[in-house]
Amino acid sequence: MLKIKDNVDLKELEKFGFMKDSHCSNKILPDYDYCYDFLRIDIYNKKIFISSGVDEVNGDEEIIKLYDLIKSDLVEKVE
Numbered sequence: 001m002l003k004i005k006d007n008v009d010l011k012e013l014e015k016f017g018f019m020k021d022s023h024c025s026n027k028i029l030p031d032y033d034y035c036y037d038f039l040r041i042d043i044y045n046k047k048i049f050i051s052s053g054v055d056e057v058n059g060d061e062e063i064i065k066l067y068d069l070i071k072s073d074l075v076e077k078v079e
Helices: 010-016 059-071
Strands: 002-004 018-020 027-030 039-042 048-050 075-077
Touching: 002 048, 010 018, 010 059, 027 059, 039 059, 048 059, 059 075
Parallel strands: none
Antiparallel strands: 002 075, 018 027, 027 039, 039 048
């Protein structure tokens, strides 16, 4: 499983276009005009959840956002 590193302040994710979900207080989601729950970060344990569903509308955006987080050294692999 992937997660945001423990030493990363979740506020730092705002510069990658993430925002707190207004409907569910424990999630941070990418800021899209229409936001589905295909890529989200749990606020409490910082785990990254990626849907296995196919989304033709914004699927590439989620992969790019995840790539940006990894390249910025904010993500780690945990078991």
